Amino acid sequence: MSTAANDAPRSRGKAPAGERVADWADGRLGIYSLAKANMRKIFPDHWSFMLGEVCLYSFIIIILTGVYLTLFFHPSMNEVTYHGSYVPMQGQLMSEAYKSTLDISFDVRGGLLIRQIHHWAAIIFLAGMFVHMMRVFFTGAFRKPREINWLFGFLLFVLGMFTGFTGYSLPDDLLSGTGVRFTQGAILSVPIVGTYISMFLFGGEFPGTDFVARFYSIHILLLPGIMLGLVVGHLILVFYHKHTQFAGPGKTNKNVVGMPLLPVYMAKAGGFFFLVFGVIAAIAGIVSVNPIWAIGPYRPDQVSTGAQPDWYMGFAEGLVRAMPGWEINFWGHTLVLGVFVPLVIFGIFLAVIALYPFIESWVTGDKREHHILDRPRNAPTRTAFGVAWVTAYLIMLVGGGNDIVATHFHLSINAVTWFVRIGFFLGPVLAFIVTKRICLGLQRRDRDKVLHGRESGIIKRLPHGEFIEVHEPLSQDQLHTLTAHEQYQPAEIGPTVDENGVQRKVKGSEKLRAKLSEAYYGEDSQIPKPTVEEYKEITSGHGHH
Amino acid sequence: MSSQDIPEENLPAEQGGTHVPKPADDKNPFADPGLPPHEHRIQDIDERAAKRSERAVALLFTVSMLATLGFIASFVAIPHDKSIYVFPLGHINAMNFALGLTLGVALFTIGAGAVHWARTLMSDEEVADERHPIEADPETRAKVHADFKQGAKESVIGRRKLIRNTMLGALTLMPLSGVFLLRDLGPLPGTKLRHTLWSKGKLLVNMNTNEPMRPSDIGVGSLTFAKPEGLEEHDHDFQNEIAKAALMIIRLEPDSIKDKRELEWSHEGIVAYSKICTHVGCPISLYEQQTHHALCPCHQSTFDLADGARVIFGPAGHPLPQLRIGVNDEGYLEALSDFEEPVGPAFWERG
Numbered sequence: 001m002s003t004a005a006n007d008a009p010r011s012r013g014k015a016p017a018g019e020r021v022a023d024w025a026d027g028r029l030g031i032y033s034l035a036k037a038n039m040r041k042i043f044p045d046h047w048s049f050m051l052g053e054v055c056l057y058s059f060i061i062i063i064l065t066g067v068y069l070t071l072f073f074h075p076s077m078n079e080v081t082y083h084g085s086y087v088p089m090q091g092q093l094m095s096e097a098y099k100s101t102l103d104i105s106f107d108v109r110g111g112l113l114i115r116q117i118h119h120w121a122a123i124i125f126l127a128g129m130f131v132h133m134m135r136v137f138f139t140g141a142f143r144k145p146r147e148i149n150w151l152f153g154f155l156l157f158v159l160g161m162f163t164g165f166t167g168y169s170l171p172d173d174l175l176s177g178t179g180v181r182f183t184q185g186a187i188l189s190v191p192i193v194g195t196y197i198s199m200f201l202f203g204g205e206f207p208g209t210d211f212v213a214r215f216y217s218i219h220i221l222l223l224p225g226i227m228l229g230l231v232v233g234h235l236i237l238v239f240y241h242k243h244t245q246f247a248g249p250g251k252t253n254k255n256v257v258g259m260p261l262l263p264v265y266m267a268k269a270g271g272f273f274f275l276v277f278g279v280i281a282a283i284a285g286i287v288s289v290n291p292i293w294a295i296g297p298y299r300p301d302q303v304s305t306g307a308q309p310d311w312y313m314g315f316a317e318g319l320v321r322a323m324p325g326w327e328i329n330f331w332g333h334t335l336v337l338g339v340f341v342p343l344v345i346f347g348i349f350l351a352v353i354a355l356y357p358f359i360e361s362w363v364t365g366d367k368r369e370h371h372i373l374d375r376p377r378n379a380p381t382r383t384a385f386g387v388a389w390v391t392a393y394l395i396m397l398v399g400g401g402n403d404i405v406a407t408h409f410h411l412s413i414n415a416v417t418w419f420v421r422i423g424f425f426l427g428p429v430l431a432f433i434v435t436k437r438i439c440l441g442l443q444r445r446d447r448d449k450v451l452h453g454r455e456s457g458i459i460k461r462l463p464h465g466e467f468i469e470v471h472e473p474l475s476q477d478q479l480h481t482l483t484a485h486e487q488y489q490p491a492e493i494g495p496t497v498d499e500n501g502v503q504r505k506v507k508g509s510e511k512l513r514a515k516l517s518e519a520y521y522g523e524d525s526q527i528p529k530p531t532v533e534e535y536k537e538i539t540s541g542h543g544h545h
Numbered sequence: 546m547s548s549q550d551i552p553e554e555n556l557p558a559e560q561g562g563t564h565v566p567k568p569a570d571d572k573n574p575f576a577d578p579g580l581p582p583h584e585h586r587i588q589d590i591d592e593r594a595a596k597r598s599e600r601a602v603a604l605l606f607t608v609s610m611l612a613t614l615g616f617i618a619s620f621v622a623i624p625h626d627k628s629i630y631v632f633p634l635g636h637i638n639a640m641n642f643a644l645g646l647t648l649g650v651a652l653f654t655i656g657a658g659a660v661h662w663a664r665t666l667m668s669d670e671e672v673a674d675e676r677h678p679i680e681a682d683p684e685t686r687a688k689v690h691a692d693f694k695q696g697a698k699e700s701v702i703g704r705r706k707l708i709r710n711t712m713l714g715a716l717t718l719m720p721l722s723g724v725f726l727l728r729d730l731g732p733l734p735g736t737k738l739r740h741t742l743w744s745k746g747k748l749l750v751n752m753n754t755n756e757p758m759r760p761s762d763i764g765v766g767s768l769t770f771a772k773p774e775g776l777e778e779h780d781h782d783f784q785n786e787i788a789k790a791a792l793m794i795i796r797l798e799p800d801s802i803k804d805k806r807e808l809e810w811s812h813e814g815i816v817a818y819s820k821i822c823t824h825v826g827c828p829i830s831l832y833e834q835q836t837h838h839a840l841c842p843c844h845q846s847t848f849d850l851a852d853g854a855r856v857i858f859g860p861a862g863h864p865l866p867q868l869r870i871g872v873n874d875e876g877y878l879e880a881l882s883d884f885e886e887p888v889g890p891a892f893w894e895r896g
């Protein structure tokens with residue numbers, strides 16, 4: 001009751017209202033200890049750190065517009081006859097879901113805009129997550145202590161794909177219905193349980209009358225709920241770990257250099273939300289996405305040519321298109337490899353990138369925390385692996401549009417498909433080799449720059465007539481930045497003879513690890529960075545620099 | 546987390562502070578020289594520049610207000626079915642265009658104002674904050690382990706094995722109820738995927754005209770879609786039935802039919818195939834009469850309709866099922882049975 005006991009008497013009424021409200025809340029929620037730790041928290045700045053913000057903001061936009069859409073959308077597959085204001089469709093038989101989407105587009109003022117913002121934001125959300133994930137990958141930001149946050153992010157990406165898929169299936173139009181049919185066909189290919197899963201998901205045979213309502217609760221409740229939890233967890237961890245930073249003067253593994261949350265970061269990040277929202281709103285006003293009225297309601301016996309899913313499903317589409325149609329029949333059963341194998345590859349392909357941080361930390365055996373980002377060139381094997389992964393992904397994305405590529409570039413569909421089939425295996429290998437070389441080349445260039453200075457573009461003539469280019473020595477800032485990265489030594493298999501001279505059995509995993517470690521950090525995989533001695537020898541030889 | 550000890554005053558005079566650049570180290574030329582000195586922006590030195598920035602920010606915020614008014618005006622004034630021609634975009638909905646642009650500008654200028662404000666007028670001095678290891682110090686770690694052991698001991702779970710085992714049993718069994726609750730999501734597959742509406746004597750009805758067909762109605766080279774007699778668009782199970790029964794009819798020269806069974810099941814060169822692709826179930830919609838190839842637009846599986854609908858390209862795994870047809874007493878095309886094999890995508894029980 002009495003605050004007088006532990007407080008110096010305060011002159012009531014003097015403090016500004018905001019402060020009094022904050023004091024009140026602190027007394028109940030203890031917000032001041034939270035604010036003490038976070039209000040002036042430091043955030044480093046780099047353009048690539050904004051990619052995560054793009055994802056966060058488009059997610060918020062999706063939720064806002066999605067809630068609006070639920071006010072008008074009817075998740076029902078009852079067949080109705082259309083009498084709305086879109087003349088070409090009048091008298092057509094369609095599901096209520098399709099009809100209500102037409103109504104949102106033509107009879108609710110601003111409804112079309114919100115639909116288009118929702119859809120564009122979904123496309124940007126997934127593109128943002130993909131690029132953000134690549135940023136984290138190529139800079140090694142996934143290393144200890146951030147592996148769990150990497151998994152959170154990865155889950156968001158996968159769930160985002162499924163949320164997007166269930167979302168664009170809701171209007172029950174011919175295009176998305178074809179995509180749902182595709183999914184059902186893929187489910188049927190699962191050995192043993194495929195037909196059961198299909199019956200349970202669709203409430204009977206395809207298409208049935210249930211899937212829109214079921215996809216609806218998955219789309220607006222189940223998946224976004226999980227994703228919201230993951231997003232919050234993701235952000236809490238970002239705060240808790242504090243952001244990573246690139247090496248540079250004054251930046252160490254033990255500090256974080258940047259601007260405080262209040263005010264600069266808050267203004268920039270808050271402002272950036274409006275920038276993202278503004279751009280998406282303008283795009284939605286200008287570029288039409290998913291004009292379902294031009295496509296027509298779903299009928300399982302009709303199809304439009306050039307059927308394409310949203311971009312983030314293109315990879316799966318490509319796998320399914322490229323796979324030869326193998327089927328194995330035995331004992332009255334069918335193993336539908338032609339569809340099931342792509343399904344499995346899809347899973348494995350994603351799992352590989354999800355588990356990568358654990359694979360790398362096993363190879364390095366490094367248990368330390370890492371807060372300084374790698375420049376991609378300084379981790380050539382990781383970078384090459386990432387580029388190989390992206391290459392395979394992009395090749396399948398092309399494969400997902402093989403008919404479009406073929407008609408666009410006047411190629412035969414056969415040729416495009418074979419290109420994709422071969423490219424899926426060959427492309428990543430080539431990408432790996434080329435990327436690694438480029439990385440090593442860049443490392444070599446950095447090394448030369450450190451030892452011999454930067455090319456100044458000034459040509460000088462020496463007394464005996466030779467022309468040389470003047471090299472300017474680097475500042476200490478630059479020298480430090482270019483030499484701050486650590487270089488691992490390949491791990492070796494420990495002594496094979498124990499202290500009693502008895503031959504020890506070397507485990508297979510140990511050998512594998514040594515092999516991988518050699519591949520990662522052996523002589524062919526990194527250029528030793530200049531040592532102080534080398535630098536001193538060369539610079540003293542050059543006279544004054 | 547020691548962010549609280551950042552000086553409140555980030556005024557230019559205070560810069561440098563804790564991070565005085567070290568002189569170049571003679572011993573180690575690569576050593577960390579520390580944070581570079583803060584460089585002033587023009588706004589930090591010149592009050593007139595700062596004023597200009599202030600006006601720019603205020604202008605952006607004002608534009609946002611105007612754009613919101615524009616949004617409201619468009620919402621009220623533009624008829625929602627009005628279409629306008631905008632150069633590269635073609636004919637588009639006027640209201641959507643106006644609402645999108647005004648909303649976009651209203652939002653964008655708020656963002657641009659805030660960012661400009663942050664970049665030109667808020668302190669841009671970089672400060673360093675310490676990091677602390679994420680993992681706990683050894684004492685805490687030891688304390689937590691000890692606390693846990695103490696708690697586990699007090700619960701007697703380690704000693705009273707009976708409790709532990711029955712509890713694990715109960716917790717393992719309990720979710721089974723949840724599994725059972727999912728049972729009525731759908732029926733068991735049974736033989737549903739093996740049957741369609743077709744049966745002996747069902748007439749082939751033209752999808753477009755809704756009339757039964759005579760052989761003379763089917764011209765060489767054309768592709769006709771058909772459904773079983775009695776199935777109407779308004780039927781409540783129309784979608785499910787047409788998803789399996791949809792039929793594709795073409796007429797070939799009888800001697801160009803290479804497959805013996807195909808010839809047997811045809812009538813005067815007229816053959817009927819399932820329209821549902823055996824890959825993942827898209828309806829097939831393209832037919833090329835010279836080659837007798839049918840193409841699925843989804844993933845380009847191509848079937849040779851003159852050779853038992855063999856797959857000649859693409860990811861489909863087996864031929865399209867053929868329907869046996871003939872003519873009835875009145876001369877109309879009719880089915881002589883259901884499909885012999887399941888239509889559509891393959892599945893485990895298909896065999």
Ligand code: HEM
Nearest residue numbers: 063066067069070073119122163164167168170220224290
């Ligand atoms: C979290 C990520 C989400 C993604 C990626 C996403 C994506 C999509 C997409 C692509 C569509 C199709 C829109 C079209 O072109 O017609 C859609 C429809 C829809 N979404 Fe979402 N959505 C998300 C979350 C939500 C949430 C949280 C809600 C509501 C609380 C929601 C409500 C709806 C509704 C009602 C529709 C159908 C209306 C229509 O299609 O016009 N969505 N969603």
Ligand code: FES
Nearest residue numbers: 822824825841844
């Ligand atoms: S569904 Fe016909 S080729 Fe895939």
